[in-house]
Amino acid sequence: MSQFATPALVGILITAALLVITNDWRLSFAALVVQYVLMAALIAQIVLWQVAVVKALVGVLVVGIFSLTGRQANFGRRAGVDLLLSESLRSFVRFEFPTGLPFRFLAAVMTIVAAAYTASQPGFAFPGLPPTLNVASYALLALGLLNLGLTEEPMNAGMGLLTGLMGFELMYAAVEPSLAIVALLAAVNFGVAMATSYLALLRYAATEKEPPG
Amino acid sequence: MAAPILFVALPLAAAPLLYLLRRWRRVGTVLAAGLSLCLTLLALGLPLDQPLALLGGTIIRSSMTVLGRAFEIDPVDRLALAFVFSQAAALFLGAGLHGAGRYYLPAGQAILGLLAAAAFVRPFLFAALFLEIAAALAVFMLGDEARPVTRGALRFLVFMTLGMPFILLTGWLIEGSAASPEDVSFVAKATLLLAAGFAVLLAVAPFHTWLPAVAEHSPPLAAAFVFTVMSFIPLFLLLSFLGAYTWLGQNPAVYRALTVAGGGMALVGALFAFGQRNFRRSMGYAMMVDIGAVLLAIGLGTPAGAEAALGALALRGLALSLWGVSLDQLRRAGGGDDDFDALRGLARRYPFASTALILSLLSLVGFPLTAGFPARWALLRLLTQIHPTGAILLLLGMVSVALVCVRGLGALLAPVESGDEDLELAPRWSEKPSAVVVYSLGVLAVLVLGAFPQWLLPLVARTASVFTGISQ
Numbered sequence: 152m153s154q155f156a157t158p159a160l161v162g163i164l165i166t167a168a169l170l171v172i173t174n175d176w177r178l179s180f181a182a183l184v185v186q187y188v189l190m191a192a193l194i195a196q197i198v199l200w201q202v203a204v205v206k207a208l209v210g211v212l213v214v215g216i217f218s219l220t221g222r223q224a225n226f227g228r229r230a231g232v233d234l235l236l237s238e239s240l241r242s243f244v245r246f247e248f249p250t251g252l253p254f255r256f257l258a259a260v261m262t263i264v265a266a267a268y269t270a271s272q273p274g275f276a277f278p279g280l281p282p283t284l285n286v287a288s289y290a291l292l293a294l295g296l297l298n299l300g301l302t303e304e305p306m307n308a309g310m311g312l313l314t315g316l317m318g319f320e321l322m323y324a325a326v327e328p329s330l331a332i333v334a335l336l337a338a339v340n341f342g343v344a345m346a347t348s349y350l351a352l353l354r355y356a357a358t359e360k361e362p363p364g
Numbered sequence: 365m366a367a368p369i370l371f372v373a374l375p376l377a378a379a380p381l382l383y384l385l386r387r388w389r390r391v392g393t394v395l396a397a398g399l400s401l402c403l404t405l406l407a408l409g410l411p412l413d414q415p416l417a418l419l420g421g422t423i424i425r426s427s428m429t430v431l432g433r434a435f436e437i438d439p440v441d442r443l444a445l446a447f448v449f450s451q452a453a454a455l456f457l458g459a460g461l462h463g464a465g466r467y468y469l470p471a472g473q474a475i476l477g478l479l480a481a482a483a484f485v486r487p488f489l490f491a492a493l494f495l496e497i498a499a500a501l502a503v504f505m506l507g508d509e510a511r512p513v514t515r516g517a518l519r520f521l522v523f524m525t526l527g528m529p530f531i532l533l534t535g536w537l538i539e540g541s542a543a544s545p546e547d548v549s550f551v552a553k554a555t556l557l558l559a560a561g562f563a564v565l566l567a568v569a570p571f572h573t574w575l576p577a578v579a580e581h582s583p584p585l586a587a588a589f590v591f592t593v594m595s596f597i598p599l600f601l602l603l604s605f606l607g608a609y610t611w612l613g614q615n616p617a618v619y620r621a622l623t624v625a626g627g628g629m630a631l632v633g634a635l636f637a638f639g640q641r642n643f644r645r646s647m648g649y650a651m652m653v654d655i656g657a658v659l660l661a662i663g664l665g666t667p668a669g670a671e672a673a674l675g676a677l678a679l680r681g682l683a684l685s686l687w688g689v690s691l692d693q694l695r696r697a698g699g700g701d702d703d704f705d706a707l708r709g710l711a712r713r714y715p716f717a718s719t720a721l722i723l724s725l726l727s728l729v730g731f732p733l734t735a736g737f738p739a740r741w742a743l744l745r746l747l748t749q750i751h752p753t754g755a756i757l758l759l760l761g762m763v764s765v766a767l768v769c770v771r772g773l774g775a776l777l778a779p780v781e782s783g784d785e786d787l788e789l790a791p792r793w794s795e796k797p798s799a800v801v802v803y804s805l806g807v808l809a810v811l812v813l814g815a816f817p818q819w820l821l822p823l824v825a826r827t828a829s830v831f832t833g834i835s836q
Binding site: 299303305308312315316319322323326327329330331332334335336338339342343345346347349350353354356357 | 430431432433490493494496497499500501503504507508509512513514515517518521522525526528529532533535536
């Protein structure tokens with residue numbers, strides 16, 4: 152699996168940065184599922200391939216939970232706002248990006264650079280992990296925290312939390328490979344996904360009660 | 365049969381049943397509270413690893429293994445479980461009066477099962493994972509469907525999730541330390557990681573922001589459940605760590621850090637509570653002072669300190685369940701608002717709820733003649749001998765919250781302004797008989813336990829004595 156390590160690392164950095172940059176749920180869900188699969192590909196270097204497959208499946212199911220929530224909550228868009236847009240404008244604004252897009256982009260790039268530098272320092276590199284996994288785990292942890300710092304919206308915060316958890320799982324897989332911990336970490340992923348989905352639905356219901364505009 | 369299954373699986377199995385019974389609120393309440401009480405009694409008295417004549421000679425084992433991980437019940441676990449389940453029973457009973465959301469009882473029961481698993485798992489570092497799953501479930505009870513502001517529940521989940529990795533990574537460092545005992549860097553790193561993890565899990569400032577947010581934006585009983593039941597296990601874990609690892613339990617720097625953290629919490633709580641004019645936010649800051657008191661008590665590094673900490677924790681549930689039910693009543697009467705101005709004059713219509721609300725806050729503060737006083741008094745006496753600054757900071761926090769209580773009482777007793785037709789036309793006394801009975805029993809319990817603390821303190825002392833590793 153080591154020949155896929157560098158492409159998987161690049162992919163993980165792109166998807167995690169995309170989760171910071173965009174706040175469109177559909178793009179974020181796609182990025183998150185790709186991120187889970189790439190994380191599983193990376194982690195396969197140090198654990199049994201069956202465990203890696205389980206981690207990928209957990210990711211697919213987590214994004215499934217998010218997608219179901221997204222369908223119920225109009226993917227985070229207010230129905231009233233959609234009605235206000237003309238047909239041509241609606242096709243133009245297919246995806247939503249936050250107003251601070253350049254700031255978010257720069258912040259994501261700086262975070263990745265800082266994480267890569269930290270992971271390459273002997274005092275901070277996690278022993279027993281290949282360099283690609285070290286960089287990936289630091290970058291995921293840092294970008295997850297950055298995402299959490301930039302949003303109070305439950306769905307995006309949930310994806311930030313899960314990104315951070317993925318970074319921790321990469322790190323922790325080298326330390327604790329037991330099946331019980333794999334199962335419990337999967338339960339943690341499901342728990343976070345369900346809890347943030349519930350909060351996203353509550354928030355969506357509250358915004359729908361307000362008049363658009 | 366293994367006892368861990370009993371304490372973990374029974375509450376988890378009851379959760380879906382309670383969700384199905386959500387339309388029959390009182391049946392659900394009785395079932396949830398009854399199950400919690402039964403488990404409290406079993407935790408205290410169930411004989412383990414010996415034939416039970418009552419069950420035809422069946423032996424209930426004290427340990428079991430799941431996927432290579434051991435789950436064991438120690439004597440200290442049994443006392444911790446008794447604390448958690450009994451406080452949960454009181455909090456569940458509160459839901460019978462006004463309801464507390466459709467997820468309150470089922471999520472509460474499931475959380476109890478997960479907290480039991482957290483207490484049993486060995487090595488107990490893995491308790492952090494069960495705590496995190498329990499935190500995710502707690503979000504369902506903290507989300508208020510009537511007033512959906514998600515900030516408190518989300519912050520709670522985020523902080524609980526951020527605290528977990530620190531505790532888990534400590535295990536790796538402890539193993540490293542065992543493999544090469546001459547390398548002290550492992551122990552130093554493990555201590556730092558544990559400090560960071562517990563600071564996040566115990567809401568030590570600056571990680572405290574979820575406390576007032578949960579208190580303000582979540583249903584009062586759900587917030588009380590999280591403050592009481594969910595907060596107990598991290599503190600229990602902290603005591604277990606101090607007792608189990610000599611490099612931690614006999615490190616004076618650890619106790620100094622706990623004292624600083626506790627004093628800081630009391631001071632920050634005092635500063636923020638002082639200007640409050642809202643009962644729910646006030647409770648958030650009162651909790652900060654209370655957590656500060658518990659940390660100061662553990663920071664003393666003596667069995668007497670551990671006893672004072674557990675005494676405060678044991679009576680927190682009583683005060684908070686009374687606060688939850690009484691505030692729920694007054695909040696409804698105030699049109700969903702719990703600012704002092706919105707509740708003006710309600711003591712005339714709801715005298716029992718108002719008394720219960722004020723007394724519960726005062727008990728949490730440790731006001732004389734209330735249930736919270738004996739443990740707080742004992743702690744203050746210990747602090748004045750060992751850390752006088754800590755005693756002053758704690759006293760400051762207590763006075764600040766007590767002043768808020770006085771202001772709240774003033775608002776509740778204030779005469780209704782002329783022109784407020786709703787209040788003027790409302791009947792003079794609006795409390796249901798069942799509510800009056802519940803508030804009266806709660807108030808009586810707070811006063812009686814304040815007057816006769818010896819009924820509860822031996823159990824607290826027994827629990828504290830198990831943490832023998834705590835000594836400077």
